[in-house]
Amino acid sequence: MTVGLSLLKVVCATFLASIIFASPVHGDIISTLKEKGFQVISPTDNGYANASAPFNLRFSWKPAAVTYPRNAQDISEILKISAEYKTSVSARSGGHSYIANALGGKDGAIVVDLSLLNTVQFNSDTNLATIGTGNTLGNLALALNANGRAMPHGTCPYVGIGGHAGHGGFGLSSRAWGLTLDTIESLEVVLASGEIVTASEKSHPDLFWALRGSSSSFGIVTSITAKTLAAPSQVTTIRYSWDLATSDAAAAILSFQNYSQTFDIPPELGLELVMSKGSAPGRVFFRVQGGYYTPNVNGSLDAALNPLLQTLPKPTTITVIPRSYIDSVTYFGGAGRLNTTVAPETPNTFYAKSLMVPERSPLTQQAVEMWTQYLGNEGFNASTTWFVDVELYGGRNSAINAVPTDATSFGRRDTLFTMQFYTSAPGGLPPFPDDGFTLLDGMVDLIIQNSPKNWDYGAYANYVDDRLVDWQRRYYDSHYPRLELLKTMYDPRDTFKFPTSIQDL
Numbered sequence: 001m002t003v004g005l006s007l008l009k010v011v012c013a014t015f016l017a018s019i020i021f022a023s024p025v026h027g028d029i030i031s032t033l034k035e036k037g038f039q040v041i042s043p044t045d046n047g048y049a050n051a052s053a054p055f056n057l058r059f060s061w062k063p064a065a066v067t068y069p070r071n072a073q074d075i076s077e078i079l080k081i082s083a084e085y086k087t088s089v090s091a092r093s094g095g096h097s098y099i100a101n102a103l104g105g106k107d108g109a110i111v112v113d114l115s116l117l118n119t120v121q122f123n124s125d126t127n128l129a130t131i132g133t134g135n136t137l138g139n140l141a142l143a144l145n146a147n148g149r150a151m152p153h154g155t156c157p158y159v160g161i162g163g164h165a166g167h168g169g170f171g172l173s174s175r176a177w178g179l180t181l182d183t184i185e186s187l188e189v190v191l192a193s194g195e196i197v198t199a200s201e202k203s204h205p206d207l208f209w210a211l212r213g214s215s216s217s218f219g220i221v222t223s224i225t226a227k228t229l230a231a232p233s234q235v236t237t238i239r240y241s242w243d244l245a246t247s248d249a250a251a252a253i254l255s256f257q258n259y260s261q262t263f264d265i266p267p268e269l270g271l272e273l274v275m276s277k278g279s280a281p282g283r284v285f286f287r288v289q290g291g292y293y294t295p296n297v298n299g300s301l302d303a304a305l306n307p308l309l310q311t312l313p314k315p316t317t318i319t320v321i322p323r324s325y326i327d328s329v330t331y332f333g334g335a336g337r338l339n340t341t342v343a344p345e346t347p348n349t350f351y352a353k354s355l356m357v358p359e360r361s362p363l364t365q366q367a368v369e370m371w372t373q374y375l376g377n378e379g380f381n382a383s384t385t386w387f388v389d390v391e392l393y394g395g396r397n398s399a400i401n402a403v404p405t406d407a408t409s410f411g412r413r414d415t416l417f418t419m420q421f422y423t424s425a426p427g428g429l430p431p432f433p434d435d436g437f438t439l440l441d442g443m444v445d446l447i448i449q450n451s452p453k454n455w456d457y458g459a460y461a462n463y464v465d466d467r468l469v470d471w472q473r474r475y476y477d478s479h480y481p482r483l484e485l486l487k488t489m490y491d492p493r494d495t496f497k498f499p500t501s502i503q504d505l
Contacts, residue, residue, distance in 0.1 A: 001361070004011070005202070006344070008202060008400040015076065022451045026311065028112070028504070029064065029065070029081060029082065029084075029085040029087055030042045030064070031064050032084075033065065033067060033078065034083070036077060037285050038067050038069065038074065038077075038078065039067065039068040040066070040067050040068075041065065041066045041068075042063050042064065042065045042066075043064075043216070043297060044117070044268075044420070045491070046053075048066075051066040051113075052066060052103060052111070052381065053347065054095070054097075054100040054102075054103055054349055055095055055096050055097070055098075055100070055345070055347050055348070056097075056098055056099065056167060056347070056348065056349065057348065057349040057428075057429065058349050058350065058351065058379055058425075058430065058432045059080035059099065059103070061100050061103040061104055061105065061106060061109075062108070062110070063090075063104055063109050063110065063111045063112055064087060064105050064108050064109060064110055066092075066111040066113055067111065067112055067113065068113050068115065068116055069112060069113075069114075069116065069117075070117075071115050071222070072188060072196050072222040072223075072349055072457070073196070073409075074152070075112055075173035075190045075220050075222060075357040076190050076196055077194070077497065078110065078112060079190060079191075079192060079193070079194045079220070079456065080194040080497065082110050082200055082328075083192070083193075083194075083493065083495065084292050087108070087110050088100055088104060088106075088108070088110070088494070088495055088496070088497045088498075089104075089109060089110045089111075089112060089192075089220070089495050090103065090104040090109050090110070090111055090112070090496065090498060091112045091114060091162060091163075091215075091221070091496075091498060092111050092113045092114060092115075092160070092466035093114050093133050093134065093160025093161060093162025093163050093164075094114065094136050094158060094159050094160020094161075094162070094163065094164070095113075095136075096156070096158060096160060096163070097163065097349075097464060098350075098463060098465070098466075099464050099465070099466040099499065101498040101499065101500065101501075102163070102167045102215065104498055105497075105498030105499040105500075105501075106498070106499075107353060109498075111226045112220055112330070112352065112450060113130070113372060114134040114135075114160070114162060114220075114222070115134045116134055116136035116299055117132035117133055117222055117223070118132050118134040118135050118139070119131075119132045120132070120135060120139075120143035120144065121122060121146045122144070122149060122228070123142075124147070125150070127228050127229075128224055128225055128226065128227060128228065129143075129144060129149065129151070129225070129228050129285075130223055130224070130225045131161055131162065131223060131224045131225075131226065132222070132223050133161055133221050133222055133223060133224065134162075135149075135157060135160070135161045136157060136158055136160055136340040137154060137155075137156065137157055137158075137159045137160075137161060137164065138157025138158065138329075138333060138335075138337070138338035138339060138340045139157075139338065139340055139341070140153070140161055141153070141157070141326065141329045141338055142326070142338050142339060144228060144231070144325040144424040145231055145325065145329075145499045146437045147228075147232055148172075148230060149228035149229065149230065149231055150177075150228065150229050150230070150231040150325055151170065151172045151177065151180065151227070151228050151229060152170075152171045152173045152176075152177035152178055152179060152180055152182075152183065152439075153169055153171045153180045154169065154170060154171050154180075154328075154462075154488070155171060155172070155332040155333055155334070155422075156333060156334075157329075157333040157335055157337070157338045157340050158335070158340050158345040161180075161224065161304060161397075162215070162221055162224075162315075163253075163307070163394060163462070164180060164462060165180040165181050165184065165213075165215075165224055165226075166181070166212075166213075166214070166215025166216060166221060167213060167214065167215065167216070167234060167410075167461040167462045168180070168181060168213070168410055168460060168461060168462050169181050169462070170391060170393070170400075170418065170448045170460075170462075171270070171289055172270030172271075172272070172291045172293075172332065173270055173291065173293050173390065174393070174399065174400055174442060175267045175268075175269070175393070175395075175397065175398045175399060175400065176267040176268045176293055176399055177229060177267075177399060178399040178400055178403065179400055179410065179425055180226075181212040181213065181408060181410060182212075182399070182400075182403055183226040183228075183290055184212055184224055184225070184226050184227075184298075185201035185225045185226060185227060186199065186208075186225045186286075186483065187193055187199045187208065187211055187221050187223070187224055187225070188221065188222045188223045189211060189215075189218070189219040189220065189221045189222065190219055190220045190222060190492065191218075191219045191491070192219065192306075192490065192491045192492075192493060192496065193294050196222075198238060199211055203469070204487055206489075207219075207486070207490060209408060209409055209463045209486075210409050210486045210490075211409075212408035212410065213408050213409030213410035213411065213456070213476070213479070214408060214409050214461070214476065214483055214502055216496060216498070216501065217483070217487060217491070217496050217501040217502035218486065218487065218490050218496065218502075219490065219491075220308070220497070225484060227423050228348065228398040230295055230327070231325040231327060232268075232293050232295070232325050233325075234294070234296065234297055234322050234323070234324070234325075234466045235292065235319070235321065235322075235323055235324070235325050235327075235328035236291065236292040236296050236301055236321065236322045236323070237289075237290075237291055237319070237321050237328055237331055237332070238265075238288070238289060238290055238291070238301075238305070238319070239287060239288070239291065239316070239317070239318075239319040239320075239321050240286045240287065240288045240289070240309070240312075240314050240315040240318055240319075241277045241285070241286070241315060241316050241317040241318075241477070242285075242287070242312070242313060242340045243278055243283055243284075243285055243286070243316060244278070244283060244284055244286045244313065245282060245284075245287075245353060245376070246282055246283065246284055246372040246373045246375065246376035246377075247372075248313060248368075249275070249284040249286050249366075249372045249375070249376070250368045250369045250371075250372040250373075250485055252273075252286060252311075252312050252313075253273065253363070253368050253372065253390070254363075254365060254368055255308065255311040255312060256271075256273055256288070256308065256390070256473050257362055257363055257368075257416070257417075258311075259262055259308040259311070260392055260394070260395040260416060261359075261362065261416070263307050263308070263395075263396075263397060263398060264296075264396050264397070265304060265392075265395050265397060266283040266292075266300070266304050266397065267378045267397040267398065267399060268292060268294040268430070269290065269291075269293075269304050269305075270290045270292075270293065270392065271288065271289070271290035271392045272288075272289060272290060272389055272390060272392060273287065273288060273346070273388075273389070274287040274289060274387060274388070274389055274390075275287075275375060275387065275390075276386065276387040276388070276450075276503050277379055277380055277382070277385075277386065278375075278376060278379075278380060279309065279387045280379075280380070281376065281377060281380045281381070282376045282377065283376055283380070284372060284375050284376050285377070288308070288312075289468075290329055290392075291332070292304070296322060296399050298362060301320075304398055307441045324496075326338075327441070333493035334501055335423065337366060338502045344414075346428070347454045348424050348428045348460050349424060349428055349429055349430045349431075349432050350422060350423060350424035350425065350426040350428075350434060351422075351423055351437060351440060351467075352420060352421060352422045352423075352440075352457045352459045352463050352465065353387070353420075353421045353441075353443075353444050353459075353463070353465050353467075353468070354418060354419060354420050354421065354463040354465065355417075355419040355421075355444060355457050355458070355459065356393075356412045356415045356417070356419075356457060356458030356459060356460055357413050357417040357418075357419065357457060358392045358414050358415065358416065358455075358456055358458070359401065359415065359416040360414060360456065361396075361452060361455060361456065362416055363417075363451070364450055364451055364452070367446065367447045368450075368451035369453050370446045370447075370450050371446045371447050371450075374442055374443060374446055375388070375443070378439065379443075382423070382435070382436075383426065383433055383436070383438050384423040384424060384425060384426065384433060384435070384436040384439060385423065385424050385426070386421075386422060386424075386439060386440075387422055388419060388421050388422070388443070389418075389419065389420040389422075390417050390419050391417060391418045391419070391420070392416075392417060393415040393416060393418055394414075394415055394416040394417075395416065400413065401413050401414065405478075406479075409476065409479050409482075409483055410479075411438055411458065411475055411476040411477040411478070411480075412458035412459075412460075412475075412477060413434070415458065418460050418463075418482075419445050420448075420460070420463050422435075422474050423436045423439055423440055428453035428471070431496045437459050437467070456477075457474070458474050458475070458477065459471065459474035459475055459476045460475075464500055466499055466500075469502055475500070480502075483502045484502060484503060484504060484505050485505060487503065487505075488497070488503040488504040488505045491504065492504065
């Protein structure tokens, strides 16, 4: 009876809050924010076009305002004002969301830009770093490296740490070091009510669980306190390239899968396959690349790679270079620099999909053969530029899959590969052509259709897809019902609402 009454109270409170939140309130939220002394850019202000520009030009959301708070207290006040005016709010860490969720995923949101929260404080006694969520991955890597430290994260230097860590955080070092969210010890977060709390295993543990996998739906994280590791004294970057017939590409993918499942790959070896348009119809450009995050002593890298390379054709090009850790981060970043304050990133017009291949149900031979034929033919004739990444998450010794499935809200631990399918419009400029969607849909559908019935594949929330119908299951799997309940508790007015936000009960 007590449980029933408690549930009734939650439902009634949520219903009442939704009515209140939907009621019109007279007044001007922009004027109120400015009167409070906040830095605000609205549609009538100079600089609005730049402040509201998405990374993916396929979207053109128009936020009601972009705010630039200086600290958690500012964010608390902005959230309270937004609640008075019944306005949804979205945090922007790096603004790199594939579907512009950082702009609210719709018109009329208040954007809380976190760029001024950009400090990194390192504690040499605990080896913990407290990281403002306005930091980009490039600037974070530089700050940590200045103290001889490192942590796992993705390659693009312009990605913001807030969203990246909040929904996963895979990098080539992750087989050894885990996902970014696996390093988190605590988070300072501002809730929809404006309350500022610290979430950890001991304080608000249910919120802490939700924030490590679905943070954007539950609050605005202002700082992350995370474990760091000693930066390796050497990282060897590797790149082997081929231009292969589709049948040879299929055989190479299956060899890579067999190697990933059966060989005792050192956790320090991070690998991925990259495929793109070949030199002629029926061919695929194929690359094996990665990093070896430990000194290459006594040929240990060769010993780890040779079981794979011996099953592949002779490479067209081989690039194996020992580097300092920070030089490897710069190399994989592709921009030639890690300091993202020097110049803005060039936007793009693109679409992306993802598949997370379960370790217990890997890619079938038929799926790989059908898919590579598609890459070599439809891929060659495509009007858009495309690539596919096959990132090695699992296999023996993977720190990612060693974490218990229910330890965080990240939904897909039993993963062998995460595959990203990416295509951009000609010249990177709008409009995005319809056949770009068709191209990627065809790639993914061929794999799914040639896999076991009811194949339980996942998708990666940091490669967020606005056309993924069953995203709740694919991103969060069995964790979604618990996330729904926690959403009702922590954000009953649905302040943090965007197309792929957790929905309350």
